Amino acid sequence: MYNTIAILFGNSGFDSLQGLTLEGSIASTSFGGRYRLLDFALSSMVNSGIRTVGLVTPRYYRSILDHLGGGKEWFLDRKAGGLAILPGAIHGLTSHKINFRMRDIEMNIDYLHKNYAENVLISRCNQVFNFNYADALEFHNKKKADITLIFKIPEKPTDRHGRIHLFLDEAQRVNEIKKEDSEELKVPYFINQLIIRRKVLSDIIHGYKSLETVDLIQPIAENIQALKVYGYPFSGYLQTIHTVQDYFERNMDLLDHEIREKLFWGSDRIHTKVRDNPPTKYGFEARVRNSLISSGCRIEGNVENSIISRCVLIEPGAQIRNSIIMQRCTIRAGTILEYVVMDKLTEVKAGNVLKGNRDNPLVMKKTAV
Numbered sequence: 001m002y003n004t005i006a007i008l009f010g011n012s013g014f015d016s017l018q019g020l021t022l023e024g025s026i027a028s029t030s031f032g033g034r035y036r037l038l039d040f041a042l043s044s045m046v047n048s049g050i051r052t053v054g055l056v057t058p059r060y061y062r063s064i065l066d067h068l069g070g071g072k073e074w075f076l077d078r079k080a081g082g083l084a085i086l087p088g089a090i091h092g093l094t095s096h097k098i099n100f101r102m103r104d105i106e107m108n109i110d111y112l113h114k115n116y117a118e119n120v121l122i123s124r125c126n127q128v129f130n131f132n133y134a135d136a137l138e139f140h141n142k143k144k145a146d147i148t149l150i151f152k153i154p155e156k157p158t159d160r161h162g163r164i165h166l167f168l169d170e171a172q173r174v175n176e177i178k179k180e181d182s183e184e185l186k187v188p189y190f191i192n193q194l195i196i197r198r199k200v201l202s203d204i205i206h207g208y209k210s211l212e213t214v215d216l217i218q219p220i221a222e223n224i225q226a227l228k229v230y231g232y233p234f235s236g237y238l239q240t241i242h243t244v245q246d247y248f249e250r251n252m253d254l255l256d257h258e259i260r261e262k263l264f265w266g267s268d269r270i271h272t273k274v275r276d277n278p279p280t281k282y283g284f285e286a287r288v289r290n291s292l293i294s295s296g297c298r299i300e301g302n303v304e305n306s307i308i309s310r311c312v313l314i315e316p317g318a319q320i321r322n323s324i325i326m327q328r329c330t331i332r333a334g335t336i337l338e339y340v341v342m343d344k345l346t347e348v349k350a351g352n353v354l355k356g357n358r359d360n361p362l363v364m365k366k367t368a369v
Contacts, residue, residue, distance in 0.1 A: 004137060004195075005081075006045045006121040007111075009100055010038055011058035011088035017244055020343060020363065025058035026241065027125035028067060030326045030344065032254050033294040033309045036067050037241065038125040039272045040263075041193075045121060046074045047268040048133040052081035054111045056088045056104045073271045084111055099124060099192050100216035106205050112198055120201055122216070123193045128250050129238040130263050130270060133195075136232045140195045145230040147220060148195040149174060151188035152234045163189035164217060166231050174229040177221040190217070191234055200227070237262045248341060248361045251307050251324050255290055277310055285316050294327075301331070309344070322358070340364065 010027035020029055027038040038055075045053055053076060057064060070076075071083035086108040089101065100122060105112075112120070119140065121133060140148040151166050166188045167176040177190075204219050220229060237259055239250050253259045264270055277296030282288070287302040296311040301318030309327040314320065317333045323340040331337065332350035339356035343366040348354065356362030 003118040004048075004050055004121055005052040005054070005111075005115045005117040005119075005198075006050050006123070007054045007056065007086070007105065008038065008041055008045070008123055008125060009056045009088075009104065010064055010125045011056050011104065017247065020244070020247070020341070020365075025060070025064070025125070027058070028063040029247070030309055031128070031247075032251060033292050033307045035270060035272045036064075037128070038064070038067075039270055040128055040130065041123045041125050042074055043270045043272075044129065044131045044133065044268070045123070046076065046271070048121075048137070050121060050133075051076065051078060052084070052115060052117070054084040054086045054108065056086045056108070058088060061085075067273050069273070073273055081115075086111060098213065098215045102205060102208055102214045102216055102219075105201070105216070106209050109202070109205060112202055112205075115198070117198060119195050120198050121193075121195050126241045127192065127238060128241070128253075128263070129234075129236065130266065130268055131193075131234060131236060131238075132268050137195060139232050140230070143172075143230050144228065145195075146197050146200045146227045147229045149190050149220075149229065149231050150193040150195075150234050151231045152191050152238060153186055153188055165189050168231045172231050174224065174231050177217065177224060188231060188233070191238060192240075193234075195232075244341065244361055244363055245359060248324065248339075248358075252305070252322075254292060254307065255305060275310060283316065286314075301333075301335075315350075324361075343368070 076083040089103045280297040283300035286299045294310040300316040301314045306323045314331045315333040318335040326344040330347040334351045336353040342364045345367045
């Protein structure tokens with residue numbers, strides 16, 4: 001898909017993540033033991049043949065740049081195109097309510113001007129999915145659309161809260177966009193991914209450049225009759241993360257064999273930074289059940305229904321249940337952890353008992369003791 005470039009918004013943060021994004025953004029948050037949340041959108045882009053991706057960075061960008069490097073694992077370390085780092089604007093209090101801030105694109109307008117691709121694919125980084133955009137791009141070009149909004153049909157009533165709903169005709173042209181909740185279960189909702197003609201995006205930026213806090217979806221909704229806006233359905237596994245409970249539940253989803261198969265075992269793989277760690281060592285007293293254990297760990301205790309990231313030490317007698325332990329944590333002997341989300345480089349002293357519950361997991365911040 002060499003007529004398409006991409007913009008990936010990695011600068012969205014959420015206060016409701018209880019400290020997991022204090023020094024970064026949700027894009028760089030660890031997920032599933034070995035990935036970062038941005039890996040899903042970025043991998044879907046490169047698996048679709050896109051070889052020029054601009055990443056809008058958050059205020060604290062060290063973690064993202066450390067993870068991405070030159071983009072080698074995503075085939076983006078290239079002389080032509082490749083990975084472009086786009087500085088994001090300093091956001092105010094409303095930043096978490098905006099999907100694609102116009103100011104972020106306007107600040108990096110040179111990225112659009114120096115690339116002669118016909119289309120721009122835009123996505124956020126707070127979703128867990130695996131999607132090849134080839135068919136969506138073909139649909140976009142066949143319809144000669146100005147904009148194609150990718151949507152999903154809600155599967156249950158709780159899915160409709162806070163969504164941007166699309167109302168389409170039989171030809172899948174979008175006639176109306178509503179941000180308020182819909183009373184109808186089957187109304188499609190926008191999944192914060194879209195394809196837009198590069199020239200149309202430049203025209204929108206020019207027309208709305210004086211309004212720094214405008215969300216890109218607003219001018220699209222206001223000009224819905226003048227633009228050719230279509231919708232394209234997404235039918236696979238896709239979940240959005242806003243809160244700690246979302247984060248916990250989506251990690252626990254990975255313990256389901258069918259969900260892991262949908263995300264990771266197809267022809268399109270989720271790429272991430274490669275770390276040459278040794279295999280995990282299991283002691284004679286170790287007991288592991290229904291868990292994902294990453295490389296470089298030393299497991300001497302009991303682990304059940306949990307996700308353990310790289311280079312974690314779990315000493316004998318420790319019991320970990322229904323928890324997420326990020327990289328380089330140390331769990332001393334006799335510790336009991338249940339419904340805990342533990343950020344990296346955290347140590348739990350011997351004999352401590354830490355418990356949350358499924359609706360309100362206990363969060364331990366980075367480097368805590």
